[in-house]
Amino acid sequence: MCRLFALTSETPQSPMVALEALDVMREGHDGSGVGLFLRDLAGPFEDIKESPILSGIFTTEGLKRLDTFMMNLGFMTKFKLSIKAPKESIHGVPTRDVYLIRAYEYPSEWEGLSFEELGGKLMRIRLQLREMGQEKEDMIVFSFWPDVIMLKEIGDPLTIGHYLGLDRKDLKARVIMAQGRQNTNYAINLYACHPFFVEGFSTMTNGENTAFVPIKEYLVSRGFPGYTGFQSDSEVFTHILHYTIKKLGLGVDAYKHIITPLQGENLDDHPSTEFLKQLKQTCRRMIIDGPNCVIGCLPDHSVFMAQDRKKLRPGVVGGHPGFYAFSSEICGLDAVIPDRDKSKDFQPMYLDTVIVGPDRQEITICQQTDPLYHQH
Amino acid sequence: MSANRPVIPSTLSIKDMPWQIRWSKEKCTLCGSCTAVCPVHALELGVFRKRVVETSMDIKQTSSNVFKIYHGIRQKTDPQHACVGCGMCTLVCPNDAIIPARSDEADKLIYHQNQGGQPRRRGGRRNVVGSILDQIKFIRISMLTDPALDAGRHEFELRTLLGRILSPEDNLKHLKANGWIPPVREIYPLVIGGMSFGALSPTMWEGLQMGVAYLNEEMKMPVRMCTGEGGCPPRLLRSRFLQYVILQIASGYFGWDEIIHAIPDMKVDPCAVEIKYGQGAKPGDGGLLMWYKVNKLIAAIRGVPTGVSLPSPPTHQTQYSIEEAVAKMTQSMYMAWGFRVPVYPKISASSTSLAVLNNLTRNDYAAGLAIDGEDGGTGAAYNVSMNTMGHPIASNLRDCYLNLVKLGKQNEIPLFAGGGVGKTGNLAANAAALIMLGASGVQTGKYIMQAAAGCLGSESDRCNICNVGLCPKGITSQDPRLYRRLNAEDVAQRVVDVFLSFDTELKKIVAPLGRSTSLPIGMSDALGISDYHASERLSIQYVV
Numbered sequence: 001m002c003r004l005f006a007l008t009s010e011t012p013q014s015p016m017v018a019l020e021a022l023d024v025m026r027e028g029h030d031g032s033g034v035g036l037f038l039r040d041l042a043g044p045f046e047d048i049k050e051s052p053i054l055s056g057i058f059t060t061e062g063l064k065r066l067d068t069f070m071m072n073l074g075f076m077t078k079f080k081l082s083i084k085a086p087k088e089s090i091h092g093v094p095t096r097d098v099y100l101i102r103a104y105e106y107p108s109e110w111e112g113l114s115f116e117e118l119g120g121k122l123m124r125i126r127l128q129l130r131e132m133g134q135e136k137e138d139m140i141v142f143s144f145w146p147d148v149i150m151l152k153e154i155g156d157p158l159t160i161g162h163y164l165g166l167d168r169k170d171l172k173a174r175v176i177m178a179q180g181r182q183n184t185n186y187a188i189n190l191y192a193c194h195p196f197f198v199e200g201f202s203t204m205t206n207g208e209n210t211a212f213v214p215i216k217e218y219l220v221s222r223g224f225p226g227y228t229g230f231q232s233d234s235e236v237f238t239h240i241l242h243y244t245i246k247k248l249g250l251g252v253d254a255y256k257h258i259i260t261p262l263q264g265e266n267l268d269d270h271p272s273t274e275f276l277k278q279l280k281q282t283c284r285r286m287i288i289d290g291p292n293c294v295i296g297c298l299p300d301h302s303v304f305m306a307q308d309r310k311k312l313r314p315g316v317v318g319g320h321p322g323f324y325a326f327s328s329e330i331c332g333l334d335a336v337i338p339d340r341d342k343s344k345d346f347q348p349m350y351l352d353t354v355i356v357g358p359d360r361q362e363i364t365i366c367q368q369t370d371p372l373y374h375q376h
Numbered sequence: 377m378s379a380n381r382p383v384i385p386s387t388l389s390i391k392d393m394p395w396q397i398r399w400s401k402e403k404c405t406l407c408g409s410c411t412a413v414c415p416v417h418a419l420e421l422g423v424f425r426k427r428v429v430e431t432s433m434d435i436k437q438t439s440s441n442v443f444k445i446y447h448g449i450r451q452k453t454d455p456q457h458a459c460v461g462c463g464m465c466t467l468v469c470p471n472d473a474i475i476p477a478r479s480d481e482a483d484k485l486i487y488h489q490n491q492g493g494q495p496r497r498r499g500g501r502r503n504v505v506g507s508i509l510d511q512i513k514f515i516r517i518s519m520l521t522d523p524a525l526d527a528g529r530h531e532f533e534l535r536t537l538l539g540r541i542l543s544p545e546d547n548l549k550h551l552k553a554n555g556w557i558p559p560v561r562e563i564y565p566l567v568i569g570g571m572s573f574g575a576l577s578p579t580m581w582e583g584l585q586m587g588v589a590y591l592n593e594e595m596k597m598p599v600r601m602c603t604g605e606g607g608c609p610p611r612l613l614r615s616r617f618l619q620y621v622i623l624q625i626a627s628g629y630f631g632w633d634e635i636i637h638a639i640p641d642m643k644v645d646p647c648a649v650e651i652k653y654g655q656g657a658k659p660g661d662g663g664l665l666m667w668y669k670v671n672k673l674i675a676a677i678r679g680v681p682t683g684v685s686l687p688s689p690p691t692h693q694t695q696y697s698i699e700e701a702v703a704k705m706t707q708s709m710y711m712a713w714g715f716r717v718p719v720y721p722k723i724s725a726s727s728t729s730l731a732v733l734n735n736l737t738r739n740d741y742a743a744g745l746a747i748d749g750e751d752g753g754t755g756a757a758y759n760v761s762m763n764t765m766g767h768p769i770a771s772n773l774r775d776c777y778l779n780l781v782k783l784g785k786q787n788e789i790p791l792f793a794g795g796g797v798g799k800t801g802n803l804a805a806n807a808a809a810l811i812m813l814g815a816s817g818v819q820t821g822k823y824i825m826q827a828a829a830g831c832l833g834s835e836s837d838r839c840n841i842c843n844v845g846l847c848p849k850g851i852t853s854q855d856p857r858l859y860r861r862l863n864a865e866d867v868a869q870r871v872v873d874v875f876l877s878f879d880t881e882l883k884k885i886v887a888p889l890g891r892s893t894s895l896p897i898g899m900s901d902a903l904g905i906s907d908y909h910a911s912e913r914l915s916i917q918y919v920v
Contacts (some may be wrong), residue, residue: 007834210518210890214786214898221784248544260893263533278551281537281560285787286895291523309893310530317581 001204002194003180004315006295006326007336008360009242009302012042012172015151018268019161021325021332022180026156034157035193036166037202038149038173040301044079045147051078051103052122052274053152056129057190058098061302062138066100066129073125074107081171083151083164090163093155099164101149119145120201123226130191140190143197143321149173150202152193174360179204192231196238197243200299201224203241205234205291206328207313218242218285237294240286245298252296252304253366253373254279256353259288260309262368266351273369295326301358317363318345324363386491388453392484394837395461395476397451403473406447407846410465410474415846418459422450424629449474455488462832462839464848478836489759495838496759497664499852501843502659502751503763505835507799508770508910512809515904515919520607527880528623528885534882535598536565536759536817536895538648539718539743541788542779557596558743559718564591564599566807566878568652568746568871569794570624570722572606573631574674574686576664577859580829582853583867585612587828590868591875592774599875600647602819605663605688607631607677612690613638618646624722625709627662628688630678638721639712641710648743649709653691653701653732655918656752656769656795658761661722662688668845669854686705698895699735706741725749725767725795733776744790746819747773751796754820755852756843767796770813774914777898785808786898790816798823799835803874804881811900813914825851829872 003025005018007051015036022034045053058066060188070077110118133139142150149171153160161167179194191366192344194204209215212233219239224247227239237259244255261280262270271278278285290308293315297303305315305326314328319325327333333345344363348354357369366373390396397419411419431439449787451459459476466475495521518524539560542550550557568588573581584601591599598620605626612618613635625632654660665686666672675682692701709719720743723732729747735856736742749769754762773793780786793815797806797823807818824833830849832839840850841920850862886892889902896902903909904919911918 016386185583200879201570208518208890211896211899212518214896217781217898218786221781223784243544248548261891263531270852278547278557279544281541281546282787283561284537284541284894285897289891289893289896291890310525 001240002182003328003332004178004204004206004293004326005224005328005332005336006175006177006204006293006297006303008175008301008324008356010174010322010360011174014167014172015176015178016161016167017336018176018178019066019157019166021327021336022178022245023158024335025180025327025329025332033154033190033193035152035153035159035179035195035204036150036179036203037177037195037197037297038171038175039147039297040174040297041147042172042174043150043170044081048078048103049147051105052144052146052352053103053149054144055148056100056133056208057096057140057153059098059138060097062133062136063098063100065132065136066139069129069132070104074109076105077102078105079103080245081315083264086163090155090159093153093160093163099151116374123199127225127228145197145200148197148200148202150195150197154190175297175303177202177204177295177297177303182206189230189231194232194234194293196232198238201238201242201245201296203294203296205235205237205292205294207290207308209233209236209292210289211287215240215286217289222247227363234249234292237288237292238296241296243247243286251373252298252355253353256306256368257372258283258286258288258293259306261287262348266369275372293328302355304353305348305349306353306354307348314347314348316345317354317356318342321361324360326354379709383447386455386488388455388484388488389649391479391481393451393453394479394485395459397459397465398475398477399449400473401446401448403444403471404448405471405473406738407470408631409468409470410449413464413468415462415464415841416457416460418452418457419449419465419824420452422448422573424448454667455485455491460841461837462838462841462848474481486877497666497756497771497843498759498762498840499753499755499757500821500833500837500840501753501762501835503753503835503837504751506659507751507766507796507905508804509796509806509809510800511905511907511910512916513904513919514806514889514902515889515917516902525887525890525892527883528890529655529889532883532886532892534565534886534895536878536897537561537790538563538600538720538792538817539790540741541790543788552756556715559716559742561600561718562598563647563817564597564875565811565817566599566803566818566875567622567792567817568599568601568603568824569752569821569822570602570622570652571755571825572604572624572663572665573609573677573854574606574669574854576848577603577850577853578673578863579859579862579864580867581900583828583862583864584824584871585617586864587866587871589617590872595872595876597875597879602650605630606665606674607634607679609677610634610638614641614643616644619644621646621661622650624650624652625705626688627690627692628686630680630686630688633679634677636712645713645717648720650746651702651705651709651719651721652723654724654726654747655750656724656753656766657754657765658757659726661689661757661761661765664688664756664843666843666845674854687838700754702732702735702742706739710741720744720746722746722748725772727767729767729772729776730779733779733789736789737780737783742789744792744816745776746792746794747776748819749793749795751799757782769793769810769903771913773810773815774813780814780913781898786814792817794819794821804885805880807878808882808885809903812896812903813916814895814898814900816895824871824874827874828867895909909918
């Protein structure tokens with residue numbers, strides 16, 4: 001089973017903090033890969049929050065193709081953070097040419113576009129680059145979005161962190177999600193590494209999604225180009241989150257009503273019973289059957305954790321105002337926030353969604369039996 | 377055979393008969409029970425003359441012939457009285473002295489079952505052994521990374537939806553605007569398929585209804601039963617139990633006068649209305665209730681004179697095309713109940729199923745599609761229709777489901793599959809296979825008749841006389857002397873047994889696949905088959 005760790009902190013943190021937490025939990029992952037998601041960036045990215053950042057891995061040839069492609073679209077490089085892989089490779093980590101983190105200036109003709117329109121265009125470019133990369137195996141693209149950096153690699157998380165020098169000063173963020181991978185069904189492929197990303201939404205999961213095939217078929221048939229990939233059965237969690245919020249206009253508290261709807265008396269007694277019954281019927285094809293623990297991040301910088309209907313996976317949230325962390329295991333939490341009030345740690349059960357909002361002041365526990373927050 | 381006994385072309389010997397009566401003189405008590413019970417009068421009292429040669433050890437005594445008479449059973453061999461193999465004689469014999477046996481010779485009777493130019497008609501099934509559904513295995517068993525669920529202890533929600541489900545976006549829009557949202561029923565995924573009051577005896581029908589009511593009200597399982605085309609008893613129409621009933625309307629419209637007139641008095645709405653366009657057992661042919669079974673009660677419920685055959689036309693005569701029929705009939709039926717009752721068509725599986733389905737996807741009212749495969753059963757049909765017409769359910773259902781996936785409407789139009797579900801007794805496994813191929817639920821008839829009432833039919837042309845109302849078990853007869861053999865309470869008890877055991881078996885299949893909170897509709901990655909071509913055709917894994 002994979003191990004997950006996420007933090008949200010007023011003070012920018014280095015990704016190494018999350019990798020160290022994964023390392024404490026290393027009994028639970030086989031070091032077959034790591035995925036990092038950084039948002040609300042600090043350092044040099046602080047002043048360019050609006051600029052889209054492209055994250056990915058490129059060969060030298062791929063980089064040339066990327067430059068030509070982006071130039072043709074009218075994108076100008078605004079800032080880049082170079083991670084050069086050391087010449088001496090280490091066992092178990094593939095040798096790469098360039099780990100790219102590059103912020104761009106929007107093309108001038110994009111001026112005046114709404115954020116929605118920009119987002120759609122950015123996503124299409126990311127998908128196009130991904131397709132180009134898969135064709136010649138010279139580019140792997142993780143995200144192309146303002147204020148977001150992603151990095152994925154095969155190997156042991158902490159070793160990779162040191163290898164790539166991720167403890168550098170200019171790479172810090174206030175929201176970090178990290179996954180230590182336990183390879184299961186599929187051959188190791190970086191596109192199968194969590195966290196997954198679509199239009200500002202990101203999630204990572206552990207456990208296997210047994211309802212993967214029907215959910216995938218349903219998402220593909222929505223006709224939205226971003227619902228693609230599916231190298232991992234967990235990718236659908238990101239897409240469902242995006243669908244819930246962007247396509248249905250519901251809040252994150254509705255997410256669990258879609259993936260694990262209420263049953264029986266709980267449903268009948270809910271204040272919004274009619275609405276939830278309709279939602280359960282119309283979104284029936286997106287019901288997951290677990291066992292899964294989902295940790296996700298929303299465009300407003302909220303971080304949340306939700307469990308499957310039977311709560312078959314571990315997960316804990318704890319911290320103090322200004323710094324909270326979400327972890328598969330308590331030892332991960334202990335490693336990062338040892339000075340917290342442990343009696344306030346919370347392990348979400350089968351009805352709970354735990355949210356730490358953008359202000360990072362408290363843990364909000366949202367039970368499925370509670371009234372829904374968002375207007376519907 | 378005596379020299380002067382006439383031999384006509386249809387004169388057959390016992391050797392030519394598909395079913396032969398084995399009778400033991402030693403065991404027989406001559407009680408006459410077998411001859412009395414035989415539904416087709418294949419047995420008669422036989423008086424046999426027998427010569428016994430008596431010889432003496434005493435050389436002085438001359439040997440002599442003694443002619444004796446003994447009594448026993450004689451099997452008739454004319455086509456009208458051919459043994460049907462039902463085995464009722466065996467059932468009633470106090471000494472186990474008699475049993476019908478399958479001949480080791482090719483059937484000769486088949487060439488003579490068209491006396492008077494009337495081709496053979498019968499009830500039953502296709503009489504072909506085996507089923508592709510039985511070959512499907514469930515291969516995706518959760519092991520290390522996702523623990524298998526516990527069929528006995530975890531919570532399960534094995535429910536399905538019947539009704540037109542809007543897309544999530546449209547549904548929210550309609551909710552906000554207080555617009556009309558099509559009615560949707562949450563039901564148990566195993567539905568008792570349409571068997572009419574008339575095809576079935578009053579005791580059988582009552583037993584099924586009682587069983588269904590018990591399952592709903594005591595066991596909290598929302599099981600539904602379709603009426604078939606034959607109307608619905610007036611008291612049921614005016615009772616709360618109507619909510620467990622799917623009313624069927626077919627091309628003969630039998631019983632619909634009564635139903636329409638009862639609408640103002642209905643305490644509850646029916647579960648749904650099924651418009652039958654075709655039946656898997658005899659696609660392209662209408663219902664057929666033969667005159668033997670049209671007694672006063674049946675005639676009253678159906679609104680017809682007594683003692684006449686009731687062949688329904690193959691199609692709805694009032695409509696020009698199926699597109700029009702579907703659109704107009706569906707809407708009229710919705711209107712009849714104030715748009716509160718889902719209405720859906722049922723068709724025979726056919727290479728034209730996709731065309732029907734594509735029409736339905738553009739009809740905002742269609743509440744689903746029931747597809748009935750060639751292995752479906754019937755109370756009466758021409759032998760040729762039953763044996764040769766139709767399409768297997770598995771690939772037809774799969775094509776329809778994948779077509780819906782392509783259109784993104786797999787959640788909007790639920791597909792119900794029928795025809796051969798539980799054909800060889802594997803009801804839960806067959807149902808689960810169809811659900812994972814894309815069915816939202818399954819319909820079953822024959823299995824219920826066999827398990828809940830002891831129907832004798834099998835895939836070896838046994839019995840199959842439902843059409844003439846001579847059912848020796850009283851399941852499909854309108855003759856009180858026969859249907860009193862069946863106790864409605866016993867049938868109800870068995871219906872409950874069937875559903876409870878089905879429920880446990882279904883859990884035993886889905887739990888190891890890691891599924892419990894929703895029915896695994898379209899979970900085709902769980903399926904495997906060792907027939908390569910079948911795996912390709914059904915888009916499931918080939919496993920050897």
